[in-house]
Amino acid sequence: MYTLFLHSLLVTAFTIRILARDGLLPSTRMAWFMVILTLPFIGSALYFLFGEVDLGHKANQQQRRIFAIVHKYAHQVIAPPQDIDTLVDLQFQPAFRYTRSVNGFAPRDGNRAELMADAQTARTRLIEDIDAAAETVHILYYIWLEDTTGTNTARALIRAAKRGVTCRAMVDGLGSRAFVKSPLWKEMAEAGVQLAIALPIDRPIRTILTSRLDLRNHRKITVIDGKITYCGSQNCADPEFRVKPKYAPWVDIVLRMEGPIVAQNQMLFASDWLKETDTQIEEFQIETQPVENGFVAQALGDGPTERLRASPQLFVTLIETARRELVITTPYFVPDPTVIEALCAAAYRDVRVTLIVPKNNDSWIVAAASRSFYRKLLEAGAHIYEYRDGLLHAKTLTIDGQVVFMGSSNMDIRSFDLNYENDVLIQDQKITQAVCERQNEYISCSDSVTLEDVVGWSVQQRIWHNVVATLGPVL
Structure with a gap:
């Protein structure tokens, strides 16, 4: 009787809470209802730990305050934003306008970029830039390992700090939890590198009670002398990725960029750094330095303290601008219904939609959930590799x-709702073609998935994929 009463109490309490939340997708509500009704005790605990996408009232206030400080300072030192109508082709203006609405970063011309040939080239160039730095080096990574790449990058920072360059390095508390306990982290501090941990987990019980342990800073930002920035998918780790060698090599893509985009990435770094330190905003170089004959670009910084559902809305906006071809590469493909429908709609209106994902994913949950979407996309005419x-x-x-x-x-x-992320949106035929060529290289090393393949999957496979996808919002 007591167990039945507690069961009913938990189900009622958490059902009321789920129904009372504004902005929650119906699919997410239904997934949580299923978990709590079928496994009330475990489900209630899971919802308490992972059901709310919130760092807490204090963190939200702090984020708004810091970003207001960063923007106020930036507007004092950089030129006023340019008119999107004159900068961006009419076809792509909705995407750039929407991106501007998230952080207030306006598209600016005068940028240039170089696509790094591979992971080794990217790391070599980055370390060369650190060794040439005269004033500041700012680095933020979700994952920093004590491998060859991680050690070489740390050594470059140590060299720069010893010659008087102001070096600031920040890592995520969970993704780099081993690195912050390493002798190399301590050596960096002793050499004068300023260090900070984003979303630290040194007090896990407190974090669990006030927020979510899995809300992470997934950004990868490097800014050197306020003139050079790196943006892409590469963490500070070898492609062999020793923590998960079974799935190696990790195949990444990185741009080395100059121009006004550097100031916007600097603002993102500063907003994260100020949350964890007592540094003053005036210590950061936030200046617009356009290059001649440069292209249009703008930065995007999303996260749990930004506007709800900004990322999926941006992806839908981007997809809807396509007229001929849309090519997507992503290691983790578990979009919400709005993005799936936008992709299908694009394929139905004769846009060639191509999706490239890993054949062997390091997350079995993501692998199963991703494949639950294949049939719908293929029937719409999309291509999957x-x-x-x-x-x-x-x-x-x-x-x-x-x-x-x-x-x-x-x-x-995770990227839509839980992680702090950073991206760039670029309008330039040359750099886009370079990325397209890289995407074609990925396709040449891929297996095509056809509708016949998916139809031929066993009933057990389809049930498994769909069960995981149904529970996706709570996983």
Whole structure:
């Protein structure tokens, strides 16, 4: 009797809470209802730990305050934003306007970029830029490992700090939890590198009671002397990714960029750094430095303290601008219904929609959930490829060979709702074509998935994929 009463109390209490929440997708409500009704005790505990996408009232207030400070300072030192109508082709203006609405970052011309040939080239160039730095080096990573890449990057920061360069390095508390306990982290501090941990987990019980342990800073930002920035999917780790060698190599994509986009990435870094330290905003170089004959670009920073559902709305906006071709690479493909419907709609209106994902995913949950969407996409006319030669970790979206969106954001629920992410939106035929060529290289190393393949899956496979996808919002 007591157990029945407690069962009823838990189900009633959490049902009321779920129904009272504004902005929750119906699919997410239904997934949580299923879990709590079938497993009331375990489900209630899971909802308490992972049901609310919220860092807490204090964190939300702090985020708004810090970003207001950053924007106020930035507007004092950089030129006023330019008119989107004169900068961006009419076809792509909705995407750039929507991106501006998230952080207030306006598209600016005068940017240039170089697509790094591979992970080793990207790391070599980054370390060369650190060794050439004269004033500041700012680095933020979700994952920093004590491997060859991680050690070489740390050594470069140590060298820079010892010659008087102001170096600031920030890592996520969960993704880099081993690194912050390493001798190398301590050595960096002793050399004068300023260190900070984003969303620390040194007090896990307190974090669990006041927020969510899995709300993470997934960004990958490097800014050097306020003149150079790196943006892409690469963490500070070897492609062999020793923590998950079974799925290696990790295949990433990185841009080295100059121009006004650097100031916007600097503002994102500053907003994260100020949350964890007592640094003053005036210590950051936030200046617009356009290059001659540069292209249009703008940065995007999303996260749990930004506007709800900004990322999926942006993806839908991007997809809807496509007229001829849309190519997407993502390691984790678990989109919400609005993004799936937008992709299908694009395919039905004769846009060539191509999706490239890993064949062997390091997350069995994501692998199963992703495949639950295949049939719907294929029936709409989309093309799906599964990359064979490692874990395709590149996050890219190209539109009509003219616009590219890339950075740290996956096309999944975590990036949509839970993680702090950073990306860039670029309108430039040359750099977009370079990314398109890289996407074609991925396709050449992939297996095509056809509608016949999916129809031929066993009933057990289809049930498994659909069960996981149904519970996706709570996983």
